[in-house]
Amino acid sequence: MDKDKDTRLVIMYLLGIICMLLLCVASSTVTDPVDTYCPTEFPLYSRNSTFDNNLKLLLGLLPSNTASKNGFYNTSVGDGENKVYGQALCRGDISNSRVCKECIEKASQDLTKRCNSEDAIIWYELCQVRYSFQMFFSTMTYTGKYPNHNLKEKNVSDPAGFDHVLAYLMTNLSQEAAFLPANNMFADGEIQYSASDGIKNKKLYGLVQCTRDISQPDCASCLSSAFTELTQCCSFREGGIILSRTCNVRFESYMFFNDSSAKIMLFPTSKGGGKWKPWMFALTIGASLLILALIIGLCTASLRHKRDTDTQRDEERIERTLLQQLASSKSVAVTQEGNLISSDELLFMSLAAIKDATDDFSDINKLGQGGFGAVYKGVLPDGSEVAVKRLSRKSWQGIEELKNEVILIAKLQHKNLVRLLGCGLEGDEKLLIYEFMSNKSLDQFIFDPEKRSEFDWQTWYGIIIGIARGLLYLHEESRLKIIHRDLKPNNVLLDHDMVAKISDFGMARIFFENQNTANTKRVVGT
Structure with missing residues (x-):
């Protein structure tokens, strides 16, 4: 009896130690x-x-x-x-x-x-x-991180073909997470394959997940970016993980998740047990990507149609507000909400006065053609020369550019930025009046061999320094932190002394004082 009692005590003691160890492991996982x-x-x-x-x-x-x-x-x-x-x-x-x-x-x-x-x-x-402090819900901004966890993973013993198995597993999981609503933008699974070193029935485990506030196409895009980085860092390792704000991906050679809902896959092979052919892999991945592209295309078309409808309504509302408020204004500035406020810094000019200054937008006075409209030379009654940008008629971009230019340039003062002197709206006309640059734009010198040869190094150096100082002011020294987003030679103007001045702020963005990243939502500029 004593021996049995001692045996039970020893067993209980050992079980206690095991439980404590398990608790320590669980605690370290949470901690x-x-x-x-x-x-x-x-x-x-x-x-x-x-x-x-x-x-x-x-x-x-x-x-x-x-x-x-x-x-x-x-x-x-x-x-x-x-x-x-x-x-x-x-x-x-x-x-x-x-x-x-x-x-x-x-x-x-x-x-x-x-x-x-x-x-x-x-x-x-x-x-x-x-x-x-910023509203980030429903916004997909991919910024992948490589945790130190990846450095602890061992290299795979059978590298040949391992990346194909990994790609097959993660591609299937990504499609399930992004496009099967019942999955709540999550998928996990395992794949069984035969290694190149002859070991059969090896297993690889994977998991992908997105935050549920982003759209299905954004989830697919985030997982695709994460898998690209996962391939670069860890396709030769037995495991790896990539973290981002809106999605995460991970794979391991061992089961690391609850397997109750895991998808079980077999890596495709030929009927005779032969090796997986490259064309088979390419066909599988190609078909998967084609289906994914079709789904994304349908979603994008639906979203674009809705956005276009909303944009048209916004355009009509903003333009109606602008015209109503301009009817009795002598000087004007536009707030970010599309409203007008009086401003001593900005001159409002009537359409008739601008037509007189430009000889009714004569082709002789035309200085150039930009993405949002033409630019004309004008002479005011006091003899001063100006440049008038005539924004596209009936154009949402025209309204947006006018708002952007007025909001930004009217508040910025620097010798290497073109000054905005005034604006005018009447009917369908949206007009911006700038100081006149007698030597026009930098592109006319860079791309003209004869004019280019007229410049010595000192002139080129002065232009370079002028552009740099203008950018430094926008990024670091102005009251607003501005990112231009469309800087190119034809948006750098030259005055009579060949001083470079940055122009065309229609696509610029205002950043917070300490902000250095933002989701632009669309590709803009040249």
């Missing part, structure tokens, strides 16, 4: 984040400030709401410059709401300890938490 991003280029908040208090309230809302709303939740707290936006996401295979809640709680606590930037994100194996 240690996979990665944290605290960008120093964003503003820092002070402890116990209004922003800090709003952030604490926000992070307190995330755990229970995320757990109760199927693993994803975003919200905001506060108003004005102290408003905080937050978002939490639990991994899609976590069915236990308590585990999800505990992970979000731990992540929120760690994030405030590690960061005091007004924009930050932390990733755990089972969840991620993000907050920002």
Whole structure:
């Protein structure tokens, strides 16, 4: 009996040690984040400030709401410059709401300890938490991160053909996550394959996930970018992970997720058990990409139609507002909401006066043709020369460019920026009046061999320095931080002393003081 009792005590003791070890492992999984991003280029908040208090309230809302709303939740707290936006996401295979809640709680606590930037994100194996002073919901901005986890992975013992297996697995998972609504933008699975070293029935496990506020095409695009980086860093390793704000991808040679919902795949081979032919792989991937492209095309066409309809309505509303307010104005500036305010810095000119100055937009006075309209030389009654940009009639771009130019240039004063002197709107006409540059634009010298030969190095150097000083002012020294986005030789004008002046701010963007990235939503410029 004593021996049996001793045996039971030993077994219980060993079981206790094993349980403690398992608890330690589980604890370390929750305690240690996979990665944290605290960008120093964003503003820092002070402890116990209004922003800090709003952030604490926000992070307190995330755990229970995320757990109760199927693993994803975003919200905001506060108003004005102290408003905080937050978002939490639990991994899609976590069915236990308590585990999800505990992970979000731990992540929120760690994030405030590690960061005091007004924009930050932390990733755990089972969840991620993000907050920002900027509204980021429903916006896909891909910025992939390579965690140190990747450096710990061993190299594969059978590199030949491994990248094909990895691509097949992750491509299938990405399509399921992006385009099957029931999956909540999450997919995991395993693939069985025969290695090049002769070992059969090897397995590879993969997982992909997007935040559920972005669109299906954006999810597909994010996962595609993440997989490209995953291939570059880890296609020769036994595992790897890429993290971003809106999507994550990961693969391992072992099961690292809950396999209850995992998709099981077999890597395609020929009927006779022969090797996978390159043309078969190409055909499979090509067909998958074609289907993906068709789906994205349909979604894009639908979104474009809706956007065009909304744009037409916005154009009519803004132009109607502009014309109504201009009817009784002598000087004007346009706010970002499309409203007009009086301004002592900007002259409003009537269409009749501008026609007189340009000889009714005579071809003789035409200086050039830009993307949004033609530019004419004009002479005012006092004898001063001006350049008049006649924006495209009945054009949404014309309205947008006029607003952008008035908002930006009227507030900027620098010897290497072209001055905006005034504007005019009447009927369908949208006109901007600038100081006149007698030597026109830089492209007429760069691309003309005869004119180019007239310049010595000192002149070229002065032009280069002038452009650089203008850009430095826009980026660092002006009241507004401006990114031009369409800088090219024909948008650099030269005065009578060959001083370079940057012009055409129709596509420029205003940035926050400490901001260095933004989602432009569309490709612009040349």
